[in-house]
Amino acid sequence: MKSEQIVENLNKYFPEPKCELEYKTPYELLVSVILSAQCTDKRVCQVTRELFKEYDTPEKMITLSQEELEEKIHSCGFYRNKAKNILAMSRSLLENFNGQVPNDLEALQTLAGVGRKTANVVYSEAFKGDAIAVDTHVLRVSNRLGLVKTDNVLECEKTLMSTFNKSDWGRLHLQMVLFGRYVCKAQKPECENCPFKPECTR
Numbered sequence: 001m002k003s004e005q006i007v008e009n010l011n012k013y014f015p016e017p018k019c020e021l022e023y024k025t026p027y028e029l030l031v032s033v034i035l036s037a038q039c040t041d042k043r044v045c046q047v048t049r050e051l052f053k054e055y056d057t058p059e060k061m062i063t064l065s066q067e068e069l070e071e072k073i074h075s076c077g078f079y080r081n082k083a084k085n086i087l088a089m090s091r092s093l094l095e096n097f098n099g100q101v102p103n104d105l106e107a108l109q110t111l112a113g114v115g116r117k118t119a120n121v122v123y124s125e126a127f128k129g130d131a132i133a134v135d136t137h138v139l140r141v142s143n144r145l146g147l148v149k150t151d152n153v154l155e156c157e158k159t160l161m162s163t164f165n166k167s168d169w170g171r172l173h174l175q176m177v178l179f180g181r182y183v184c185k186a187q188k189p190e191c192e193n194c195p196f197k198p199e200c201t202r
Contacts, residue, residue, distance in 0.1 A: 085113025
């Protein structure tokens, strides 16, 4: 399938795609993305609405003990590791970046708990940089559309970057996430409503 056709159809489906995590600052987004691993955005938003009332900056976050933060984020799952990473990331921001989330992919990946996918999300969403973050939705949609044949997220990311115009990356990432979340679902995909049905490899 031609990349232009994919972009055209996704633009019709999601003309103004928006990140479903709720945040006011790059720091809030970074914390939210760390919490979102193996967790729904809906659950993360329920947790961060309360968390960010008092702990919306690195300075405020590190006043919490590991146990206190674990209790606040418990329902997001993997809470021990996430709490550890959020506190370490917050300290690193204060020690190395004057408390500010860096607008740089390599610098973002030096922070605790921040891998390539998380860095790409923050760089693209908070700073409007050109990046494609490959999560489970993007990987599944990419395989079903025949763009890739791989379970390797880095391989998928590189293929998508070489297939689509750089100016489309940020919007395309969001569109593919939403498409995978609501149409091309892992279980019971809504194939009858899919514009890509004739070309789907599923």
